[in-house]
Amino acid sequence: MAAVLMPAADLQIYASNPWQEFGRMGVGLITxxxxxxxxxxxxxxxxxxxxxxxxxxxxxxxxxxxxxxxxxxxxxxxxxxxxxxxxxxxxxxxxxxxxxxxxxxxxxxxxxxxxxxxxxxxxxxxxxxxxxxxxxxxxxxxxxxxxxxxxxxxxxxxxxxxxxxxxxxxxxxxxxxxxxxxxxxxxxxxxxxxxxxxxxxxxxxxxxxxxxxxxxxxxxxxxxxxxxxxxxxxxxxxxxxxxxYVWQFFSRDIWPVELIQGDYLGALHWYGVELRETIFPAAAYTLIISIIALVATGLLTLLLYPAASNKFAGRFTFLGHAVLLFFRSTPEFVLAFVLLLLFGPSALPAIIALAIHNSGLISYLIARHSNDLSLRPDALRGLNLYCYEVTPRLYPAFMGLLLYRWEVIMRETAILGILGVTTLGFYVDSAFEEIRYDRALLLVATAAFMNIIVDSLSRRLARAC
CATH class of the missing domain: 1.10.3720.10 (MetI-like)
Structure with a gap:
């Protein structure tokens, strides 16, 4: 699904020379x-x-x-x-x-x-x-x-x-x-x-x-x-x-004028226009980005967890743990904020930020799980150990954690719109700036509904795994 949906995501790099900016950030990081x-x-x-x-x-x-x-x-x-x-x-x-x-x-x-x-x-x-x-x-x-x-x-x-x-x-x-x-x-x-x-x-x-x-x-x-x-x-x-003002906000401001005036046909028309022109496109793009980010998280996790596992890294696991601590401790919003300034307002920074943060957390948990595995004295070594023994034994737990994080990835995908990615958060932020509280409430309710559906679906998929 992620591969099929990738052409629908804006993955373009808009900045002309991001590496120069990366260099300045690197200098700032050490000073x-x-x-x-x-x-x-x-x-x-x-x-x-x-x-x-x-x-x-x-x-x-x-x-x-x-x-x-x-x-x-x-x-x-x-x-x-x-x-x-x-x-x-x-x-x-x-x-x-x-x-x-x-x-x-x-x-x-x-x-x-x-x-x-x-x-x-x-x-x-x-x-x-x-x-x-x-x-x-x-x-x-x-x-x-x-x-x-x-x-x-x-x-x-x-x-x-x-x-x-x-x-x-x-x-x-x-x-x-x-x-x-x-x-x-x-x-x-x-x-x-x-x-x-x-x-x-x-x-x-x-x-x-x-x-x-x-x-x-x-x-x-x-x-x-x-x-x-x-x-x-x-x-x-x-x-x-x-x-x-509190009473006015919750009783009048967040509802369409037609509904307050009792014009139910007009309110129905308003909701139809909003669903067609704003809700459906924003929700679809949010779902697309979340699925791509979910798969990217899974792939990055499979690459990262050996660095923090004593089955592979041995006495150098502290380096892997340091990297994973950095990944999981940095909020996705901050990571996306940095990457957006480098690559421009496309979906690519959002996907990378979501994959980095969530893979850091899942990799840490999977690595801890791998440390508890018992291996035979004649167990495989190196890449064979990773591909044919440890990873297959960890795979059910890995899939369970990954699908559990799908709801979190969906929530973060929606909110990253505040930074300029055209997910639900972009339209929510714009609605608040335009003082269109009725539209903002509808968008927030859509985000909540999508999260509930994804949470239910991910749990069923996890049980199937």
């Missing part, structure tokens, strides 16, 4: 600098603050939703909110709350709540039921206190592990909020990069990697309450909230 250490420290602190408070709020909401996740309406609600990218939520809330702390917190907390509800529900379903049955006795319902001391207590190690991983993801999301104007690392990175100040941009990037790499040293559960208090004090000041 990082920043004038004001206070400004740099505040940008890092606010990036961490948005991520921490967003995750704390979403963990609480996710646990609350987990108690009712058996209800279809709750599952649909969670699927709907997590299907919308954080930047789309930020663009929506920015129209209501402006460039405020509330915009950033809601943009992270809302989709993450849906993610946590789903994952926590899966974790709880994997726990032994005997303790809960013993506590519940003849009752069909498990009281909250009994649930807390049985199901929750058993699942706590897995919950903590996944929350730590999700906090790392939230740091990337918090950085991206800077691209819509919030004072996180992404804001300063975009400014420095557009001005050609690659040393300043590299300094911000190295600081971001340092924060990610040092999580194990400063993220300790016992001092999280102190971090929460500090994060709350560090958040930027928010403008006063005007309740009447």
């Amino acid at each position: 990082p600098r920043w004038e004001s250490l206070t400004e740099l420290a505040m940008a890092i602190a606010q990036t961490v603050a948005f991520a921490l408070l967003g995750v704390v709020g979403s963990v609480i909401a996710g646990l609350a939703l987990t108690r009712f996740y058996h209800l279809r309406i709750v599952r649909v609600f969670c699927a709907s909110i997590r299907a919308v990218h954080e930047l789309f939520w930020a663009l929506i809330f920015m129209q209501v709350f402006g460039l405020s702390a509330l915009t950033g917190l809601l943009a992270i907390a809302l989709p993450y709540s849906g993610i946590f509800a789903k994952v926590f529900s899966e974790i709880f379903s994997q726990q032994p039921v005997l303790p809960a049955i013993s506590v519940a006795g003849k009752s069909n319902k498990l009281p909250f206190s009994a649930w807390l001391y049985t199901q929750f207590a058993q699942a706590l190690p897995q919950i903590r592990s996944y929350t730590r991983y999700r906090f790392e993801c939230a740091l990337r999301s918090s950085t991206l909020l800077g691209f819509v104007g919030l004072p996180t690392l992404g804001f300063y990175f975009e400014t420095a990069f557009k001005q050609g100040q690659y040393s300043e941009a590299a300094c911000l990037l190295w600081c971001f990697y340092l924060v990610i790499a040092s999580l194990r040293y400063w993220l300790h559960w016992r001092i999280i309450p102190l971090y929460i208090i500090a994060a709350w004090l560090i958040l930027p000041e928010s403008p006063p909230l005007i309740n009447s």
Whole structure:
């Protein structure tokens, strides 16, 4: 499918001499600098603050939703909110709350709540039921206190592990909020990069990697309450909230005028025009780019994972792990932003960025899996070992992870339109700039619907593999 769809994707390089620009970036990467250490420290602190408070709020909401996740309406609600990218939520809330702390917190907390509800529900379903049955006795319902001391207590190690991983993801999301104007690392990175100040941009990037790499040293559960208090004090000041405008936005601005006036035939015509002229072309192009990026991710993963596997790299696995850490820690949006400045506004930078980031994560997990494989004393060596023993044994897990990431790739493909690629995000950003909130809502709903469909399809394909 990817091979058939490639002619429909714009893979042209528009820049005349990207290698000269690459050279300047390389020099900047090895000569990082920043004038004001206070400004740099505040940008890092606010990036961490948005991520921490967003995750704390979403963990609480996710646990609350987990108690009712058996209800279809709750599952649909969670699927709907997590299907919308954080930047789309930020663009929506920015129209209501402006460039405020509330915009950033809601943009992270809302989709993450849906993610946590789903994952926590899966974790709880994997726990032994005997303790809960013993506590519940003849009752069909498990009281909250009994649930807390049985199901929750058993699942706590897995919950903590996944929350730590999700906090790392939230740091990337918090950085991206800077691209819509919030004072996180992404804001300063975009400014420095557009001005050609690659040393300043590299300094911000190295600081971001340092924060990610040092999580194990400063993220300790016992001092999280102190971090929460500090994060709350560090958040930027928010403008006063005007309740009447909030009501107007959600009750009138996001709906077509014809629908508000009761002209249902006119509203139906408006939706038909939007579907034909905007929704279908944007959705089709988003799907095309996501499929090509998915296949590119798979191919790159098969090339990369041996570099971090002790079955192939031996004592040099640390080099492979360093490369994969760089790949998976750099947000796709940042990678695409850099590549777009080099190659122009085509789909090629988006595909490369998506493949690099997602292959870094899958390669890391597959390499860890390969380290647990037991080989016979007379096992094959070199390329034969890779082709005929290790890779075939890893292939089911590899395909499962790859198809699981398809939903993520679809979300990122849509949002990369903000950078100029003509996916759904391009039209969403344009609609907000033109103050066409009705069109923007329809486009965001389309992106969410596509993610839900792709998530369902990828799970069925994974089971078939």
